[in-house]
Amino acid sequence: MTVRETRGANRGHPGSSKKKTRVAPRGRQVQAGCREELDRLLGSEPSRRDMLIEYLHVIQDHYGYLSVAHMAALAERMKLAQAEVYEVATFYAHFTIVKEDQSPPPAITLRVCDSPSCEMAGATSLATQLETSFAGQVRVVRAPCMGRCDTAPVVAVNQRHIDHANVQRVTHAVEQRQLTPKIPTYVGFESYREQGGYQLLGQCLAGERSPGEIIQALKHASLRGLGGAGFPTGTKWEVVRSYPGPRYVAVNADEGEPGTFKDRFHLERDPHRMLEGALLASWVVQADTLYIYLRDEYPAIRKILLAEIEALREAGLSSHVKVELRRGAGAYICGEESAMLESIEGKRALPRHRPPYVAERGLFDCPTLVNNVETLHWVRDIVERGPEWFAGHGRNGAKGLRSYSVSGRVNSPGVKLAPAGITARQLLDEYCEGMLPGHRFRAYLPGGASGGILPESKADLPLDFGSLAAEDCFVGSHAVVIVSDQDDLRGIALNLMRFFEHESCGQCTPCRVGTEKAVALMQEKQWNRQLLEELAVVMADASICGLGQAAPNPLLCTLRYFPEEFES
Numbered sequence: 001m002t003v004r005e006t007r008g009a010n011r012g013h014p015g016s017s018k019k020k021t022r023v024a025p026r027g028r029q030v031q032a033g034c035r036e037e038l039d040r041l042l043g044s045e046p047s048r049r050d051m052l053i054e055y056l057h058v059i060q061d062h063y064g065y066l067s068v069a070h071m072a073a074l075a076e077r078m079k080l081a082q083a084e085v086y087e088v089a090t091f092y093a094h095f096t097i098v099k100e101d102q103s104p105p106p107a108i109t110l111r112v113c114d115s116p117s118c119e120m121a122g123a124t125s126l127a128t129q130l131e132t133s134f135a136g137q138v139r140v141v142r143a144p145c146m147g148r149c150d151t152a153p154v155v156a157v158n159q160r161h162i163d164h165a166n167v168q169r170v171t172h173a174v175e176q177r178q179l180t181p182k183i184p185t186y187v188g189f190e191s192y193r194e195q196g197g198y199q200l201l202g203q204c205l206a207g208e209r210s211p212g213e214i215i216q217a218l219k220h221a222s223l224r225g226l227g228g229a230g231f232p233t234g235t236k237w238e239v240v241r242s243y244p245g246p247r248y249v250a251v252n253a254d255e256g257e258p259g260t261f262k263d264r265f266h267l268e269r270d271p272h273r274m275l276e277g278a279l280l281a282s283w284v285v286q287a288d289t290l291y292i293y294l295r296d297e298y299p300a301i302r303k304i305l306l307a308e309i310e311a312l313r314e315a316g317l318s319s320h321v322k323v324e325l326r327r328g329a330g331a332y333i334c335g336e337e338s339a340m341l342e343s344i345e346g347k348r349a350l351p352r353h354r355p356p357y358v359a360e361r362g363l364f365d366c367p368t369l370v371n372n373v374e375t376l377h378w379v380r381d382i383v384e385r386g387p388e389w390f391a392g393h394g395r396n397g398a399k400g401l402r403s404y405s406v407s408g409r410v411n412s413p414g415v416k417l418a419p420a421g422i423t424a425r426q427l428l429d430e431y432c433e434g435m436l437p438g439h440r441f442r443a444y445l446p447g448g449a450s451g452g453i454l455p456e457s458k459a460d461l462p463l464d465f466g467s468l469a470a471e472d473c474f475v476g477s478h479a480v481v482i483v484s485d486q487d488d489l490r491g492i493a494l495n496l497m498r499f500f501e502h503e504s505c506g507q508c509t510p511c512r513v514g515t516e517k518a519v520a521l522m523q524e525k526q527w528n529r530q531l532l533e534e535l536a537v538v539m540a541d542a543s544i545c546g547l548g549q550a551a552p553n554p555l556l557c558t559l560r561y562f563p564e565e566f567e568s
Contacts (some may be wrong), residue, residue, distance in 0.1 A: 034073035047078045052346035065096040091348040092329030094296050108138040111156040115145035117256040117407040119529040121152035129167050145258040146297045149407035150414045159299040181300035185198025189311035208261040211284040221387035222399040227372030228476040230465035239359045241285045245365035250370045251289040254295040255334035257448035259479035262403035265371035265415040267301045277376030289322045292424045296328045332503035336545050337370040350507045351545035396421040396462035409439045410481035425459040439484035447476030449496045451548035455558040490565040493558040494522045500551035514539040
């Protein structure tokens with residue numbers, strides 16, 4: 001008997017050579033009740049592949065979690081493999097998967113931010129206290145930066161954020177069932193129009209201005225991408241417009257960089273500045289659809305944008321482009337533009353290889369313009385006031401205005417609108433009222449988690465694109481975290497590496513394994529400098545995207561500038 005015959009004989013009942021007849025399809029069977037529940041939740045409209053993440057949000061918002069039964073029903077509805085739905089759901093941190101043998105999670109989840117600013121403000125101790133106080137009653141999890149570093153420590157009670165959190169404030173929110181986002185006071189549609197808003201867009205739609213005129217204004221103003229890369233905005237618009245359509249515009253509102261909260265600041269106060277800039281961009285590049293990708297940590301802003309986008313639609317100001325608001329699900333990697341586009345398409349947010357660049361082949365393989373919130377925020381002012389107005393600001397040879405997110409050991413943290421090229425010391429003294437009492441300025445992060453760590457002796461360097469290259473650092477999204485003599489720099493570097501380990505998409509080995517190995521080595525009492533430096537080189541040289549390439553920066557800066565932290 002051959003091997004193949006032997007395998008065939010072993011099928012079915014013992015001793016029988018007959019094949020067992022399959023009476024049901026392979027895999028998990030779809031329950032009729034789940035199918036009907038999804039029909040009620042999602043409606044009768046045909047399912048769209050790119051809406052998978054949105055559908056998962058709808059299910060989790062309703063039940064509080066994702067059951068494998070509902071995911072199986074969703075796969076059937078969307079004509080996808082169950083594995084495809086499962087791999088997307090498990091990729092994003094904010095989806096809670098419940099298997100058949102598991103109990104649903106408690107109705108309330110407390111997410112305690114563990115970013116450097118929150119950790120310096122006592123988040124680790126707070127998380128432990130909350131776990132003790134609410135043992136068995138609610139779920140307590142440690143979560144990456146929530147974009148509220150200026151009010152550290154921060155706890156999210158479901159969708160309600162508690163700033164300057166302590167056990168008493170969190171307990172009050174839980175007992176009072178304050179679980180929904182608190183909507184801040186902001187400039188709404190009517191107020192924005194009364195202040196001259198959408199006049200520029202109206203002129204463009206009426207043919208009174210040309211796309212070339214808008215592009216040239218942005219070029220002359222030296223406006224750059226303010227999400228971190230710093231690519232010239234006018235040039236990017238021009239390039240996307242040059243490719244044959246259809247074209248798309250995607251707004252990156254997924255600022256997950258620890259220490260960064262400037263986009264939240266602008267969207268919570270004056271959302272139409274960004275919206276008008278995005279609609280102008282859509283008009284200039286003749287986009288078919290405008291996608292706004294908003295991080296899930298900003299539920300209040302989501303409610304604001306839903307209402308204001310509808311107001312725009314009713315006023316007819318968005319008739320030239322379809323506008324879709326998409327919701328992230330807890331993945332820092334979505335700040336990388338190609339990973340964000342993958343997420344908008346309803347997939348795991350895995351960065352793409354380049355070339356081609358997204359300006360040529362982006363969303364759905366079409367030319368796509370990707371801009372950050374703050375970049376679009378400045379478009380109206382630049383065109384109406386003139387590019388000289390914007391370019392006239394700046395210090396140390398830099399041009400323009402910047403929204404610096406400042407947190408840490410300062411008297412007045414927050415978003416500071418300051419000239420590009422300002423130094424960390426000037427920010428601290430002129431905009432933040434100096435250090436907290438009892439703290440001495442020791443170090444700072446010039447560009448959030450990935451920008452590196454510099455000593456106080458380097459605090460007179462300009463904070464602008466390229467100005468910190470000699471120090472192997474960068475400003476990125478202009479997030480500045482001030483560290484004092486009372487903080488553990490070694491612990492901060494480890495905190496940041498743990499963040500990168502947690503947020504690695506896992507696509508490439510240098511980042512996935514490199515961050516894990518770096519965390520293990522950095523937890524040792526004595527750091528192995530040679531091994532850490534070799535590991536950092538591999539990660540920087542071989543990782544697919546900026547996450548893995550920049551992850552070693554805080555580590556290398558600690559080794560370079562603060563040897564006492566690992567040699568003691």
